[in-house]
Amino acid sequence: MLAALVTAVAILGGTLFVLHRPDALPGADRTARARVAAPESGTPPPATTPAAPSPSGTTPPAPTPPSPAPGPGTPESTPARGTGTFTVAQGTxxxxxxxxxxxxxxxxxxxxxxxxxxxxxxxxxxxxxKRGWTNDRRNGFQLVAAGGYDFTVKIASPATVDRICGAAGLDTRGEVNCNVGSQVLVNVKRWTTGSPRFDGPIDEYRALVINHEVGHRIGHGHEGCPGPGKPAPAMMQQIYGLKGCKPNAWPYGADGGYLSGPPVP
Structure with missing residues (x-):
């Protein structure tokens, strides 16, 4: 990584991201389950067309009953390319x-x-x-399907991730995720198979990706291993190795304590 670059790029458990301000402008209203074309960048188009993801309550309707989480797959079963359009998850x-x-x-x-x-x-x-970012009692989150929103989490094929991330100057090589603008792009290969550097269940790896990226959005930087045998911070770039730490996906432990490490430039 070159310090002279204005845009910083790093990798977490297979995730590239562009460092950016935690807050951006609200996205335009859109309808649940609307099919939208994959944007080429994080810049929202005019309000008369489907908007690209960007940052922003009234009391929402009751949440949609959760469906079973998708199970792990294999690299051979992961499609290399999708349609290029997206379906918004229903329910608020x-x-x-x-x-x-x-x-x-x-x-x-x-x-x-x-x-x-x-x-x-x-x-x-x-x-x-309770092990996530809400434990700090300063941050909260709300899943929405329409109306203004602060960011989107998109699960996409390797080809689509490469295209969107490549428009921002990132080379994801069909393998890793990226965080650009107000979009978190999750490569479906990583979502279904995890990371070879993360020794844990697929659900824990998914938690690591989400917690790390959302951590950046609320102002957290990278952290290193606090010591051999200790849990790796969620803000540690665990793809580079654990440096003696144990794999961990959560910002806070079961006892409510923050799992921190030394700041990493």
Missing amino acids: AEPVGHGRIRRYRVEVEDGIGVDPAASAAQIQGILGD
Whole structure:
């Protein structure tokens, strides 16, 4: 990584991201389950067309009953290319956490065999977990399907991730995720098979990706291993190796303590 670059790029458990301000402009209203074309960048188009993801409650309707989370797959069963259009997960949930409530929506590319409702339910569970960022009592999150929102989590084929991330100057090589603008792009290969560097269940790896990226959005930087045998911080770039730490997907431990490490430039 070159320090002289204005845009910083790094990798987490297979995730590239562009460092950016935690807050951006609200996205335009859109309808649940609307099919939208994959944007080429994080810049929202005019309000008369489907908007690209960008940052922003009234009391929402009751949440949609969660569907079972999608199970792990194999690299051979992961499609290399989808349709290039996305389906927005249906349903709006009650906010979780306190303080600033960030609204987010989940979109899944059509043709990759991943259920939007199941994925949204899993992401909602991650962000609402007591080991997650709501434990700081300063941040909260709300899953939405329409109206203004702060960011989107998109699960997409390797080809689509490469195209969207490549438009921002990132080379994801058909393998890794990226975080650009107000979009978290999750490569379906990583979503269904995990990371070879993360020794844990697929659901834990998914939690690591979501917690790390959302951590950046609320102002957290990278952290290193605090010592041999200790849990790796969620903000550690665990794809580079654990440096003696144990794999961990969560910002906070079961006892409510923050699992921190030394700051990493």
